[in-house]
Amino acid sequence: MNVSDHLRTQGLIHRYRDLLPEMPDEAITTIGEGATPLIEAPALSERIGARLFLKFEGLNPTASFKDRGMTVAMSRARAMGMRACVCASTGNTAASAAAYAARAKMECFVMVPVGKIALGKAVQVLAHGARIVQIEGNFDAALRLSKKAVEARDDLALVNSVNPDRIQGQKTAAFEVCEALGAAPDYLALPVGNAGNITAYWKGFTEWRDAGHVASTPTVLGFQAAGAAPLVAGHDIENPETVASAIRIGAPASKAGAMTAVEESDGAIEAVTDGEILEAQSLLASTEGVFCEPASAAGVAGLLKLAREGRAPSGTVVSVLTGHGLKDPDVILNRTKLPDPVEATFEAVSRVMEERIETSGREAT
Numbered sequence: 001m002n003v004s005d006h007l008r009t010q011g012l013i014h015r016y017r018d019l020l021p022e023m024p025d026e027a028i029t030t031i032g033e034g035a036t037p038l039i040e041a042p043a044l045s046e047r048i049g050a051r052l053f054l055k056f057e058g059l060n061p062t063a064s065f066k067d068r069g070m071t072v073a074m075s076r077a078r079a080m081g082m083r084a085c086v087c088a089s090t091g092n093t094a095a096s097a098a099a100y101a102a103r104a105k106m107e108c109f110v111m112v113p114v115g116k117i118a119l120g121k122a123v124q125v126l127a128h129g130a131r132i133v134q135i136e137g138n139f140d141a142a143l144r145l146s147k148k149a150v151e152a153r154d155d156l157a158l159v160n161s162v163n164p165d166r167i168q169g170q171k172t173a174a175f176e177v178c179e180a181l182g183a184a185p186d187y188l189a190l191p192v193g194n195a196g197n198i199t200a201y202w203k204g205f206t207e208w209r210d211a212g213h214v215a216s217t218p219t220v221l222g223f224q225a226a227g228a229a230p231l232v233a234g235h236d237i238e239n240p241e242t243v244a245s246a247i248r249i250g251a252p253a254s255k256a257g258a259m260t261a262v263e264e265s266d267g268a269i270e271a272v273t274d275g276e277i278l279e280a281q282s283l284l285a286s287t288e289g290v291f292c293e294p295a296s297a298a299g300v301a302g303l304l305k306l307a308r309e310g311r312a313p314s315g316t317v318v319s320v321l322t323g324h325g326l327k328d329p330d331v332i333l334n335r336t337k338l339p340d341p342v343e344a345t346f347e348a349v350s351r352v353m354e355e356r357i358e359t360s361g362r363e364a365t
């Protein structure tokens, strides 16, 4: 098997090609995205009172679900002969675009709000050799400027989730969830920022049902951060604020798609506080062994909140963990630090271990 034959067997375009927009073989740009695990979460299931699974999208090539849309968007841009791409980003779209553009041999510009991009994501953009343009404004301004740049040049592709190819790629996560469970889940809980992903999941679930693979679709529960919850407030938010930088968005570009998902699935969009988000992130890491970034924990934060209020969903629930915890190390380092060193003696080390084992409350079952 030569290299290009091997590549044609990788990634989600290969697996779901008949349900994706057409593109020629030679344009396909893949880094082996998709096929992420659906991880059962027994400890959180017990707290919530439903059977909870985590769709861990942090295990994509650039460590967020953005790679699903990017493989399709970049392949199509290449098929159309584009030379460069641009995106506005809170970080993960930038990291993904930078990687796929490197692979496609295209120039890549990412517009980010100055000082607001998480460390891991900035490092990825630099490593992949994209050009960061820091905007003295918020995400919404960056998106406006990116759209304008694309209007001015016909060899420049916009790879934000307003690009329908992104949604097409992202819908494949819903296919994978149904394949893993052998049925659609009863509920899907996920974070909502620009609302591209909730739009894509709903499209994926309905297409998979209409293709006859499953009989039903889940009820969709979207969660926004309380300081950046335009879909809950019913109007745009001028200065969105939240620790969950990936969903720090005041004017969601795919608002209409989110509303359709909620209405057709009899779902809802609600808000969770930063405190609830960080608590869920911490519980995921310390009780399930799954480390996601703050925004990614919004779905689980929402489920825990509903459980506390006696409104928890029942049956099979899937929560999408959209990005990896290593994306945003500062959030952890701001709250904890490495303990002081101890003497290099057996006694000192034993003391630490005994104390911890007596007090931690962890017991293997």
Ligand SMILES: *Cc1c(COP(=O)(O)O)cnc(C)c1O
Residues within 6 Å of the ligand: 064, 065, 066, 092, 093, 161, 191, 192, 193, 194, 195, 196, 197, 198, 246, 247, 293, 295, 296, 322, 323
């Ligand atoms: C992009 C992103 C989101 C939000 O997705 P939208 O499609 O903008 O709603 C949530 N979490 C992470 C980690 C992201 O990168």
